[in-house]
Amino acid sequence: MKICFQTKTWGEGTGWFAQELASALAENGADVIYVAPKAVPAERDPKHPRVTRYVSRRELGNGPLLPRVLSSLARVRDGIFGCLSARLQTNTYLFSIPDPMPFFLPLQAMLRLLGARVYLIVHDATPHAWAGRARPPFWGRLALILSYRLSSHLIATTRDCRDEMIYRYNLSPARISVLPHGLFALGAPRDLPGNGNLLVFGSLRRNKQVLESIRAVQACRAQGLKVTLTIAGAPDRADPSYWADCQAEIARAPDGIACDIGFVPDDALEDLIAQSDAVLLPYRGFSSASGVAILMALSQRPLIASATGGIRDLFDTGMTGIALSADAGAEDIAAAISQFCAKPPAIWQQEAQKARAILLKALSWHEIAKGYLAVINQRGAVPGT
Structure with missing residues (x-):
């Protein structure tokens, strides 16, 4: 053929x-x-x-x-x-x-x-x-x-x-x-660092709720949780005001939030993943597959993510993390972060290794x-x- x-x-x-x-x-x-x-x-x-x-x-x-x-x-x-x-x-x-x-x-x-x-x-x-x-x-x-x-x-x-x-x-x-x-995979996965860092990666579009993720991390830090946030990716050129709103929110309480804005090459992405304990993907109005979710799951990172579209399919297949509802807001994301932090990194590490093995076969x-x-x-x- x-x-x-x-x-x-x-x-x-x-x-x-x-x-x-x-x-x-x-x-x-x-x-x-x-x-x-x-x-x-x-x-x-x-x-x-x-x-x-x-x-x-x-x-x-x-x-x-x-x-x-x-x-x-x-x-x-x-x-x-x-x-x-x-x-x-x-x-x-x-x-x-x-x-x-x-x-x-x-x-x-x-x-x-x-x-x-x-x-x-x-x-x-x-x-x-x-x-x-x-x-x-x-x-x-x-x-x-x-x-x-x-x-x-x-x-x-x-x-x-x-x-x-x-x-x-x-x-x-x-x-x-x-x-x-x-499946997408960058290389051999590295162990969770146990540092409480959360990663937002990919195109920084409105439906990915980057702004809500920022607010959720700020709320968690205000409650005394030792979490930080790294945002890496390119703003949506069709909606430039959204990233401006995100920057304004970061400026309100910038502690613990780092940004790497623009195209992220593979070697830099590997380092970003290695420095993170989990990935935030609280998407809304999302029905497609998520290459980011697949990449992160195969990098042995738990996901705090909306159970919708391809992400729901990944959870059903065996991906580890905390599933959010399709209409989750900042408060729901903050609660999920607190739930994530309540489980020791060593346990998440074991679950992520098992999930990776399952996904390698399924995908x-x-x-x-x-x-x-x-x-x-x-x-x-x-x-x-």
Whole structure:
């Protein structure tokens, strides 16, 4: 079987997902035409002999507007050309985090008219950018529904994501499969330091309740708990006022709170994890998989996290930590932190080691890729194409 697999991503969780899946599909015997920007870091780029690389341009993250727009358009152009040229070799397409809808919808339609099967991996049933809006944008919602219906089949990464597509977008359950997010690991896990430090890591978006986590730690410290907080990651460029609110709250009671703002490379992330006893992920309105949760669990760190979306699936599988309700606020997070501190680090260490062993088996990329190939085979891929 030959598959054209396209994504616009190259780094962080969404990039790692695509890179690992492309390699795992190849390890399971598929020939993969991987259309994507070069990975960051470069060593993550798929190198399996069954993977043929079509490298699209990487867009600019910073700098003047015009060069950033032109680089994004160049990336879109490269991706479309790579996908269309692959039609001479395959009729099977897999997409994860594709280009924006004004470009992806025409590509989907063209591929379907050319007789191709289009499989869309859905990480978020509803885009993050719509979070907090009373009503989603009309044209954006219409484009999203059209994209779902143009796809031959949809693959959700969590049960909650599947359910949201069914009930919010009126899609048939028969058109959606659920396959989990695979494992991420940086290296050999290190023991808990026992220092009471809690870590918030990843994109600092409003739905991740960074502000509530800050307030919870401040409240715990005011009660005499020996806890500290490290915040590491990049603010949401679409919502700059949120990080400004977080900074103002930190300034009110800054003791015990450290920030490492911006992109965090792998070696620095390993050190941040090693210096932390647990990770805070009190997400709200969250139905997708969490690469951060997987990474932290495999790093043998307990999670104080909302039992929603992929995080709920991880708790059900065997991840250790303290589960929060989906609507938890600062007081609930503070109570969970107190509960966490009441158990000795040595006990958390043992539980985290057991959880890691369970997750390594359950989230094997090799087994997940088998699931993808089974879905594709069941739904009409032509062998050898």
